[in-house]
Amino acid sequence: MRTKLSLLTLGLCCLFANFANAQKLEIESIKKEDYIADLKLMKEIIEKQHPDPFRYISKEQWERNFKVNIQNIQKKQTYLEFLNNLPKIKDGHLSVSAPEEFYTTYFREKLSYFPIPLIMVDNRLFVNIKCSEVPYLSEIKSINGTETPDIIKQISEHIQGEGEIKTGIEEQISEDFPSNYALFIEPYANKFDIEYYNDQSNKELTKTTLKACNYYEIYYRSSQKVKPINKAENAVSIDYQFYKEQLTGKLTINTFDLPENEVYQKFSDFFKRINKEGYKNVIIDVRSNSGGDPKMAAILYSFISQKNFENKFNFKAKSITLTHTENLVDTNGARVNEADVTDYENFLYQRFTANGNMFFGNERIKEGILENFPADKDTFSGNVYVAIGGKTFSAAVYFAKLVQDNKRGVLIGQETGGNANNTFAGYFLNYKLPKTKVILRFSFTDLYFGDNPPSVKRGIFPEINLSPEQIIGYLRQEKDPEINYILEKLIKNK
Numbered sequence: 001m002r003t004k005l006s007l008l009t010l011g012l013c014c015l016f017a018n019f020a021n022a023q024k025l026e027i028e029s030i031k032k033e034d035y036i037a038d039l040k041l042m043k044e045i046i047e048k049q050h051p052d053p054f055r056y057i058s059k060e061q062w063e064r065n066f067k068v069n070i071q072n073i074q075k076k077q078t079y080l081e082f083l084n085n086l087p088k089i090k091d092g093h094l095s096v097s098a099p100e101e102f103y104t105t106y107f108r109e110k111l112s113y114f115p116i117p118l119i120m121v122d123n124r125l126f127v128n129i130k131c132s133e134v135p136y137l138s139e140i141k142s143i144n145g146t147e148t149p150d151i152i153k154q155i156s157e158h159i160q161g162e163g164e165i166k167t168g169i170e171e172q173i174s175e176d177f178p179s180n181y182a183l184f185i186e187p188y189a190n191k192f193d194i195e196y197y198n199d200q201s202n203k204e205l206t207k208t209t210l211k212a213c214n215y216y217e218i219y220y221r222s223s224q225k226v227k228p229i230n231k232a233e234n235a236v237s238i239d240y241q242f243y244k245e246q247l248t249g250k251l252t253i254n255t256f257d258l259p260e261n262e263v264y265q266k267f268s269d270f271f272k273r274i275n276k277e278g279y280k281n282v283i284i285d286v287r288s289n290s291g292g293d294p295k296m297a298a299i300l301y302s303f304i305s306q307k308n309f310e311n312k313f314n315f316k317a318k319s320i321t322l323t324h325t326e327n328l329v330d331t332n333g334a335r336v337n338e339a340d341v342t343d344y345e346n347f348l349y350q351r352f353t354a355n356g357n358m359f360f361g362n363e364r365i366k367e368g369i370l371e372n373f374p375a376d377k378d379t380f381s382g383n384v385y386v387a388i389g390g391k392t393f394s395a396a397v398y399f400a401k402l403v404q405d406n407k408r409g410v411l412i413g414q415e416t417g418g419n420a421n422n423t424f425a426g427y428f429l430n431y432k433l434p435k436t437k438v439i440l441r442f443s444f445t446d447l448y449f450g451d452n453p454p455s456v457k458r459g460i461f462p463e464i465n466l467s468p469e470q471i472i473g474y475l476r477q478e479k480d481p482e483i484n485y486i487l488e489k490l491i492k493n494k
Contacts, residue, residue, distance in 0.1 A: 027101055032077040034435035036070060041324070042440055043087050045431055048323040051316065051358075051424060051446040055455060056090035056163045080106060080187060082436060084158060091424045092162030092393060092417060094442040111182040112189055112212035114143065117225045118177040119475075120170045122468035123152060125177070126475075127196075128225045133210055134196055136226065137476055141195040141205060144186065151185065158184045161417070163457040167390030168417025174227075178218045229480040234288055238263070240270045246491050248281040249274045250483065253300065256395040257292030264299055271303045271378045281491050282380055283483060285387045287413060291394025291425060294447070295369060301402040302376040304384050309406055311373035313398060314452070315361040315426045315445040320348040322429070322444075329432045333439060348427075360452075384409030385490060387482045388462055393418035394425045398449050400460045410490070413466070413482045416459035422448045464490075 043066055046053050054062065069085035079102055086096055118140060119128040125140040125148050134140075140148055152173065159180075161169040173180055192210045197203050213221070230252075233239045239252040251270050256263070274282060282304065298311045322328065322345060328336040352359035386409050388400050397418040403409045426445040433440065466481055474481035 027079045027105055030077075030079065030436060032074060035073050035077060035082045038433040038435045038438065039066075039069060039073065039082070039085070039087075041327070041433055042431075042438075045324055045327075045440065046087060046089065046442070049319060049429065049444045050089070050091070050442060051318045051444060052455075053089050053091075056457060057088075062087070062089070079436070080183070083438075084184060088158075088160055090161060090163055091442060092160055092165075092168055092419075093424050093428075094160050094440075097439045097441070099437040106187075107179075108215045111179075111187050112214065113178040113218040114181045114189075114192055115178070115210050115213040115218065115221065117218075117222050119174045119225075119227055120152065120177075121471055123149060124468070125152070126472065128174070128227055129221060130224075130226065131221070133208065134194070135198050137472060138206075139197040141197060143181075143192055143194050144189065145193070146185075151181070155180045155184050162393075162419050162423065162459070165390075165415060165417055165419070165457075165459045167414045167459070168393070169390075171390035171417065176222065178222070226478060227475060228288075229478060230483075233285070238266045240266075242273075242277075242279075243487065246281065246487060247279045248283060248487065248491055249279050250283040250285065252285040252288075253396075254288045255290060255292050256294070256296035256300075256399075257290075258296060260293075260295065260299070263296045267300055267303050268376075268378060271376070271380050274380055274382075275378060279382065281383045281385065283385045283387065283486055284409075285483070286392050286396040286399060287387050287389040287482070288391045289393070289396035289399075290391060291396050291418065294395045294398045294449075297395045297399035297402065298370075298373050299376075300399055301406075301408075302373055303378065304380050304403075304408055305373075305375040305406065306379065306381060306408070308372050308374050309402065310371065310450075311369070311402075312371050312451060313447060313449050315352075315365065315447055316452075317348075317352060317359045317427075317445045318357075319444070320352045320359050321345060324431065327431045327434065329430045329439065331430065333430075333432065335432070383491070385486045386411050387413045387486070388416050388460060389414040389482075390417040392416040392459075394423050394447070397423065397460055401449055404460060410464060411460065411462035412464040412486060412490075413462050415461050418459055419456065420458060420460045421450070421453040421456050422446055 066087060072085050073081055083098060116131060116134060117128045118125045127134050127136055127138045130136045142148060143151060155173055156169050159169045159172050189212050191212060194210060195205055195207050198206055228234055233252045234254060237255050237258055240250060242249050249270065294313045322341060325341045330336055351361060351365040353362045386400060386403050388411055392400060397416045400411060400416060401420065404411055424443045424446055426443055426447045428441055428443045431440045466485060471481045474484055
């Protein structure tokens with residue numbers, strides 16, 4: 001849900017956001033006291049403004065972790081150590097972005113990288129590139145004497161997954177293993193002694209040594225990863241293609257953070273063609289959809305619904321008065337002036353009503369939202385298959401929930417990275433910490449689906465979950481596992 005104010009954005013970010021703010025900063029001049037001051041400020045902001053900071057982690061554990069964070073920074077006062085000791089509350093939308101100097105100084109000049117992109121499947125790591133050093137899809141057993149499960153555990157402790165959901169963390173590790181390994185385990189390694197299994201049938205262990213590579217080398221190698229298979233589909237917001245022999249259309253939506261007119265036009269074009277040409281099956285792929293506006297999810301569902309459906313979601317907040325306004329910045333990193341803060345708080349005051357110790361969105365926040373949503377005139381009545389996974393978040397989870405609750409399709413893939421009932425999304429704030437220039441981004445509202453459902457710790461589970469062996473089998477053929485399973489096993493037999 002957007003307003004005209006630049007304080008507001010929708011979507012998903014990881015622990016380290018993949019953008020950098022342009023604030024000039026002399027990293028080497030930052031003192032221990034500066035790091036600790038910003039760490040304490042971040043802790044205070046989260047405690048005061050976050051809608052439910054202790055939903056997934058207890059207050060006691062939060063305090064214990066913070067003491068350890070302080071101790072670690074007192075022992076080692078570096079910018080990287082500071083970033084590795086930021087508070088974590090298992091909020092998959094909470095993100096941190098460092099200033100440009102960090103990315104230039106560390107990523108491009110200081111860090112050394114494991115030279116092979118890896119993919120994580122079933123708590124195991126496999127080679128995700130065709131290269132000369134190690135065969136494609138070899139399973140890595142250890143790196144520099146550390147077993148793979150321990151490597152995964154160490155990296156996972158630094159990533160803001162959602163609640164108890166593991167799939168979102170797995171996707172982040174798979175997306176950029178070399179950077180994760182450099183940031184969280186060995187930043188300056190010169191070489192990597194590895195053990196790996198080449199032949200999966202007899203588990204013969206092979207040992208070799210790999211030379212570390214620099215930023216530009218790993219950037220090039222990462223561009224050659226085999227998975228994701230359908231890179232063209234991931235390069236745009238909405239894509240569709242047609243499998244004429246199977247009478248199947250595939251619609252890929254990578255974000256719901258789009259204007260309504262654009263979304264509706266593309267969905268309408270796709271389903272009009274499907275209906276006109278008599279297709280019997282539709283595959284909807286939201287595996288890489290990080291969310292956006294829940295209204296767009298409802299519009300999509302209206303094209304497969306056979307009747308009016310319940311479209312209910314709302315927001316709640318612990319406070320609609322913004323804390324530490326002197327540190328608020330817009331999406332470009334510029335400080336927000338007091339007049340804009342006042343206007344924004346007035347906007348919130350009109351749209352949120354106190355109920356107990358929380359504020360809930362009222363009718364004004366629901367302007368333009370149809371709770372009794374009709375099926376579209378071009379609705380599709382055939383078979384529907386929806387691919388979900390660890391990168392499915394926020395409004396994309398809402399779409400999967402509509403499909404599952406209304407029994408209008410088969411969900412296939414992995415558990416969604418976003419929570420099934422509640423997710424910390426909707427109205428985001430950006431805080432720039434004064435000493436380190438880090439930008440902290442999180443939502444001060446809790447987006448919930450339905451009429452204030454109970455809090456859960458897990459995502460939406462698919463009806464069909466491919467086994468690790470099935471996934472690896474498809475990847476050996478360089479085929480998209482979920483999509484080809486649908487085409488070969490579900491649609492072929494109909």
